[in-house]
Amino acid sequence: MTGKLITLPLRVAFQSARLVTRAAGGAAGRAASLAGHTIDALAPDSRGAAEPPPPEPTRTEPPPPEPARTEPPAPAPTAPVAEEPAHVSEEPELVSELAEPGAEDGAGADVTVREPWSGYRHMNAREVITRAEQSSPAELAAVRLYESRHLSRETVLAAVDRQLKLGNGGDPA
Numbered sequence: 001m002t003g004k005l006i007t008l009p010l011r012v013a014f015q016s017a018r019l020v021t022r023a024a025g026g027a028a029g030r031a032a033s034l035a036g037h038t039i040d041a042l043a044p045d046s047r048g049a050a051e052p053p054p055p056e057p058t059r060t061e062p063p064p065p066e067p068a069r070t071e072p073p074a075p076a077p078t079a080p081v082a083e084e085p086a087h088v089s090e091e092p093e094l095v096s097e098l099a100e101p102g103a104e105d106g107a108g109a110d111v112t113v114r115e116p117w118s119g120y121r122h123m124n125a126r127e128v129i130t131r132a133e134q135s136s137p138a139e140l141a142a143v144r145l146y147e148s149r150h151l152s153r154e155t156v157l158a159a160v161d162r163q164l165k166l167g168n169g170g171d172p173a
Contacts, residue, residue: 113149116142121150129159137167 115121116139120128132143144160147153 111149113142113146116146120146125153125155128153128156132156132160132163135163137164140164140167 116135117131120143123131128143128147132140135143140160140163144157144164147156147160
């Protein structure tokens with residue numbers, strides 16, 4: 001019983017396909033017969049009389065499927081190459097350039113660097129160097145970054161680089 005229930009959808013689909021195929025075969029046969037009658041009525045044979053229509057075939061089984069053909073596909077037609085119109089110039093001409101304000105600086109995020117410690121911007125180079133001698137490597141990196149972006153004092157940058165080398169075990173040369 002369970003086997004019949006499991007195969008029921010397959011059997012129903014198979015029977016439906018069989019009925020559709022049978023109906024399509026009958027319709028195709030009737031269409032061919034009708035076409036033959038029409039041709040015979042329009043083109044009488046050499047005796048001057050039309051041939052009687054052939055009997056309609058009666059089928060009980062659907063025709064067997066035709067074997068698949070293994071012919072190579074026909075090559076796709078190629079479109080003719082159009083000549084370039086005479087009004088097209090060979091060299092492109094720049095019409096306009098647009099850019100948002102600030103784009104001339106290049107792509108990237110704006111980075112704001114704050115003072116390494118409060119009052120930094122009011123300190124002279126000697127005061128910054130003295131304080132940098134007692135700073136941690138993280139503070140020295142912040143001083144280097146702030147100084148290179150804002151004031152760019154060569155003496156401060158050189159002193160910070162020396163301190164960073166000393167703090168990292170490098171030579172103070």
